[in-house]
Amino acid sequence: MTLAVFLTLAIASIVFALLMVLTKNPVHSVIFLLLTFFAVAGQYVLLNAQFLAVVHIIVYAGAVMVLFLFVLMLLNLNTEAEPRQTARWKLAAALVSGMLMLTLVGTLRAGAALPIPENTDPHVGLVQNLGKVLFTDFVVPFEMAGILFLAAMVGAVLLAKREIR
Amino acid sequence: MFLLFTTALLLEKSILVLALFTVTLGVAAYATLAERKVAAAMQDRVGPNRTGPFGLLQPIADGVKFFMKEDFMPNSAERWLYILAPGAFMFVACMTSAVIPWGTELTLFGRPVALQVADLNIGILYILGFTSLGVYGVMVGGWASNNKYSLYSAIRASAQMISYELAMGLALIAVVMLTGTLSLREMAEQQAGLNWNVWYQPLGFLIFFVCALAECNRAPFDMAECETELIGGYHTEYSSMKLGFFLFAEYINMFIACAVIAVVYFGGYNFPGLDPSWLGGLMGLVVMLAKTFFFIFVFMWIRWTLPRFRYDQLMQLGWKTLVPLAMVNMLLTGTFVLVFES
CATH class of the missing domain: 1.20.120.1200 (NADH-ubiquinone/plastoquinone oxidoreductase chain 6, subunit NuoJ)
Incomplete structure (x- = not known):
């Protein structure tokens, strides 16, 4: 099922x-x-x-x-409005996305060799447990992500402002 | 034994889903009549009274009329998306009701039956999630019609919904801080008697209420179908039951929004003297529906009293008033919870 x-x-x-x-x-x-x-x-x-x-x-x-x-x-x-792509651009795009795919496949293959952790607790994904983990074990990365978002937001506001005095 | 239990559960939930679906559609249908009656009373008119006693058959006549009308589709419309949009809008509107607790547990045939389709432990987030999907029906319908007025309306609707979802979520966070749960059933259980959340969260309730009006596209926030500027808004090119779906789903949204307000801020099925017996459980259901209908009436009252906002005023109110107020409310609630719990 x-x-x-x-x-x-x-x-x-x-x-x-x-x-x-x-x-x-x-x-x-x-x-x-x-x-x-x-x-x-x-x-x-x-x-x-x-x-x-x-x-x-x-x-x-x-x-x-x-x-x-x-x-x-x-x-x-x-x-009609779409700009025509030249062969050089197409080649460059293929190259870049090919490299990304190579990285992803490589990572997945390396990850497949690792042992799969046995999930014994079916409640591990529930919000109470997730919150506890986020605010104890992973508090630094969590806060760092928050600061990253704040920086992005400030940047967006700055870009959207027409004139800077 | 286990199989029997699962079958009984499946049967119970199926009946509950069917009943809820029927009730939702029925309430939405009669809300259209109530809207016209309330409007008539406010404008000193009689309102619809030709179909049946007091015009009570009017919603059925309206439904038949929608089906009988010619189903016209513009030549330049995006065929599949144009057809899909009203259905998607309706589907999302109906899905939201699944997590609302309509009453206490009743004991039927010797087993407890919860008057709730699904008690998710993230119920309130489920509601926020599906409300945020509601905008797709409007956007896709407006875009697929290939009409400039529809497109304007779709763009307005999406900007408005995103803006007001933010303040709505922030207002709800304060309630979550106070109750310590995301489950709507637990929230309702904590508000026994008259111990309602609205006494602790008056500002939060006000913010949530305004946002609910905006999310339902109701006046004074009905910018998406502002007929004086946009003909009919995103459903300008729709006809027959496709138009009916759009209009009907808005009434469903209003019903659900009012039910959520009743559960989160006004104690849901709780009233002083609620006893756990069979009759008491039914009384809880009646009280829950009465609270919901009261808020539906308030929604209509506001629609026929206040004029429409201008679009820039709408954005000002959303971003510069409601979001900061919701944040202040969050800070105050956090402080109080911290002080009184330690």
Whole structure:
């Protein structure tokens, strides 16, 4: 039962991710990415990490993708307006993304050799435990991430301001 | 034994889902009538009274009318997204009701039955998550119509919803600090008698209420369908039941928003003298619905009393008033919790 749900979600997320990359219309891409996020959130629920699943939906589906869609609607991109890419740009893009893929595959292969930690506690993903871990064992990285976000926010406000006195 | 238990649970939840779905649709349908009656009373008119006694069959007549109308689709619309948008909007609106506790546990056929479809331990976040998805129906519908007014409306709606979700979330954080739980059932249980959260969170309630109005696209925040500027807003190009879905889902959203206000701030099914018996449980359900209907009435009252905001005023209020106020509220609540718990 769990395996069937897992496989359905996994296949769905791969198919939607591929469709997101392959579709020509940027707004359709956003919709497919949204569906990919839902499939991934389903995986979190399967792992009993409900908090992570909901936050994933709120942050990515509810905020980030809305902004993506917002910008795409304002630009109203279509095939006529799309600038022609030269062969050199295409080569450069292929090279860069190829290197990223190489890194990812290498990391995953190295990770596969490590032993899988046995998860004995099914409540590990619940919000109480997650909060405790975040504010005790991982408090420094957690706060660092917060500062990073603050810096990004200040930067965005500065960029958005027209004139700086 | 285990199999029997699972089957019983499955049956119970299925019946509950079906009942909740029916009640939600029924309340939404009669909210349209109530809206027209309230508007009529405020403007010293009679309101719909031709269909059935007191116009009570009006929602059914409206539904039939929506189905009978020609289903027109503009040639330049994005076919699939245009069809999908009203459905998505409706789906998201209906999903939200799953975590709301409608009453205490009743004992039916010798087993406890909770009047709640799913007691998630992150119930309040589930509601925030699905509210934040509500904007997709509006955005996709507005964009897929390929009409400039619809697109304007979609852009307005998305900017408005993102802005007000922020203050809404911050107002809820203060409640979470106070109650120490994210589960709506536990929140309701803590507010026994008249020990309601609103006494401890008056400012938070006010912020949440204003944000709920904005999230439901209700006047004075109905910028997305501001008919004097945008014809009909994001559903300008929609007709027949597709339009009906958009309008109907807004009433469902209002019903759910009012239920959430009742549970989070006004004690849900609690009232002084709530006893755990069968009758008491039913009384709790009645009280919960009464509180919800009262807030629906307040929503309508506001709609027919206040004029619409200008768009820049809306953004000013959201970002420069409600967000800082919510943060102050958070700080005050945090201080009080710290002082009184130690």
